[in-house]
Amino acid sequence: MTNENNIKNALLSAQNISVTLGNRLILNDVSISVGAGDLKVLIGPSGAGKSTFLQCINQLIPTDSGSIYLEGERINMANNASLCHLRQNVGMIFQDFNLFDHLTAVENISLALRKVRNLSKEDANDRARKELNRVGLANRAGLYPAQLSGGQKQRVAIARALAMDPKVLLLDEPTSALDPELVGEVLAVINDLAAHGMPMIMATHQMDFVRSLATEVLFMESGSIIEQDKPHVLLASTSKSRTLDFCSKLNNLRQVAEHSPEITCTANSNT
Amino acid sequence: MQTIITILENMPYILMGSFITLYLVIGALFIGFIIGLPLAIGQVYGSRITRLAISLYVWFFRGVPILLLLFLFYFGIFNLISINLDVATVSCIVLGLASSAYQSQIFRGSIQSIPYGQLKAGRALGMTDSQSIRSIILPQALRLSIPGWSNEYSILLKDSALCFALGAPDIMARTHFVASRTYEYLPLYITAAFLYFLITLAGVRLLRYLERRFAIAGYTLSA
Ligand SMILES: Nc1ncnc2c1ncn2[C@@H]1O[C@H](COP(=O)(O)OP(=O)(O)O)[C@@H](O)[C@H]1O
Ligand SMILES: [Mg+2]
Numbered sequence: 001m002t003n004e005n006n007i008k009n010a011l012l013s014a015q016n017i018s019v020t021l022g023n024r025l026i027l028n029d030v031s032i033s034v035g036a037g038d039l040k041v042l043i044g045p046s047g048a049g050k051s052t053f054l055q056c057i058n059q060l061i062p063t064d065s066g067s068i069y070l071e072g073e074r075i076n077m078a079n080n081a082s083l084c085h086l087r088q089n090v091g092m093i094f095q096d097f098n099l100f101d102h103l104t105a106v107e108n109i110s111l112a113l114r115k116v117r118n119l120s121k122e123d124a125n126d127r128a129r130k131e132l133n134r135v136g137l138a139n140r141a142g143l144y145p146a147q148l149s150g151g152q153k154q155r156v157a158i159a160r161a162l163a164m165d166p167k168v169l170l171l172d173e174p175t176s177a178l179d180p181e182l183v184g185e186v187l188a189v190i191n192d193l194a195a196h197g198m199p200m201i202m203a204t205h206q207m208d209f210v211r212s213l214a215t216e217v218l219f220m221e222s223g224s225i226i227e228q229d230k231p232h233v234l235l236a237s238t239s240k241s242r243t244l245d246f247c248s249k250l251n252n253l254r255q256v257a258e259h260s261p262e263i264t265c266t267a268n269s270n271t
Numbered sequence: 272m273q274t275i276i277t278i279l280e281n282m283p284y285i286l287m288g289s290f291i292t293l294y295l296v297i298g299a300l301f302i303g304f305i306i307g308l309p310l311a312i313g314q315v316y317g318s319r320i321t322r323l324a325i326s327l328y329v330w331f332f333r334g335v336p337i338l339l340l341l342f343l344f345y346f347g348i349f350n351l352i353s354i355n356l357d358v359a360t361v362s363c364i365v366l367g368l369a370s371s372a373y374q375s376q377i378f379r380g381s382i383q384s385i386p387y388g389q390l391k392a393g394r395a396l397g398m399t400d401s402q403s404i405r406s407i408i409l410p411q412a413l414r415l416s417i418p419g420w421s422n423e424y425s426i427l428l429k430d431s432a433l434c435f436a437l438g439a440p441d442i443m444a445r446t447h448f449v450a451s452r453t454y455e456y457l458p459l460y461i462t463a464a465f466l467y468f469l470i471t472l473a474g475v476r477l478l479r480y481l482e483r484r485f486a487i488a489g490y491t492l493s494a
Contacts, residue, residue, distance in 0.1 A: 055391075058395060060391050060394055060395060080399065084397045084398075084399065085397075087394060087395055087396065087397040088396070088397035090395075091395070092392075092395035094388060094391070094392065094395075096388060098386070098388035098389055098391060098392035099389075099392070100389055100392070100393075100407050100411075101389070101411060101487060101490055102407075102410050102411045102414070102487050102490075111396075111398075111406060111407075112393075112396035112397065112398055115398050115402045115406060116396060116397045116398055116402075143488075143489075144487055144488045144489050144490060145489075145490075146487065146488065146489030146490040147488060147489040157392075160392075160396070161395075161396070164396060164397065
């Protein structure tokens, strides 16, 4: 497919994004497109620019150059209404949840429904409860973030994003701030979304998840996309890809951690 | 015995001064809030020029003694532009302006202590910055400001006694007036001190109650 077709057919497309922060080139001409049913995964060492890239896609971080297209329409980044339109259609899940600490789970979800969608308080709360139900937290609606576990917080954050009916979801290492025993409940929700065909771009190091669900893997390093292909190609045991090399190092780290429980923490915080 | 009778006789007169004192303090807190909060928002989120202008304002009001400010405004500025306001109102405005500088710094600190990620989350949901600031940042920042505000209240209450120098008929002025007529200096000043103490205590207690009332369940600020 040519570049132009790519943009036209994609739900969301970021083309030739470059970002400089404090004199350093953080992203160097990177592009990505997501279409219906896509689950594109960003992999790469810490500091590669995955978070920056994801936040450029919904313009939480302004770009030096490059363009964003939503359903083929180019977003005018200088126009606030245009930016709000982009962000309403692109949900974002952060590594550390970013829940609103002063609002209950249900209020966290209903706030933007009231402010952005102009729903009435009852309608917003009804919708919020439906989303909480969908992530299995119907019985936690009245609790504040500080009263929830990490896994529950991340599920509330996912429900909050889903309530806006996004066309695409961006997920920035959604499980890497979680204790190992809580990773499963969040991945289960994401699995379910993938099964329902929600288009997603996700930075993650959960390799089992990537192998079974990713439609494409993009390996990033020093602000560039180095490799980009289907997971079974990049991760084939015969492959000489940087991706496989990186993932086997991750794997080693995990095995070491399993054998000596006292270093589990360090291993997890590095991945 | 005579002392007690003198105090009791003059008590209603002095107590009436509490209303003036409360008017000064509550008025000044209110004016300081109305001006201080936008200043704080401007100082955190504003352009470079806005931040510079606000810094100058804050420096000025924090750098000049309250007594000098009172004279400057009462005999100087208000006189010059021939606005005729009663002493208590001028005092209230001046205390309020000075307090706005201090309050802006209380609010600025609280706003900056709310994790930036929450503003990002608001933006990511399609909310405008002004919506996010109003419904995400400020409700949390104002809660965090209550202890600082309580401190500001007790400082203002004591600063308000300076308005005596302009002749505002507050607790201080009335006590002094009665004392200089009856020569019962010690017991009257002790009475006035006790009144100030009671008003401080009541206000601090009230704010402490509000702090607990609006505390977020399960939420403690990590040190
Ligand atoms: N505000 C900033 N100013 C300067 N450098 C930054 C800023 N934010 C991130 N960086 C740098 O950008 C690089 C990419 O960061 P990030 O996107 O968080 O990587 P990743 O998510 O892949 O770990 C890192 O080297 C980081 O130090
Ligand atoms: Mg990151």
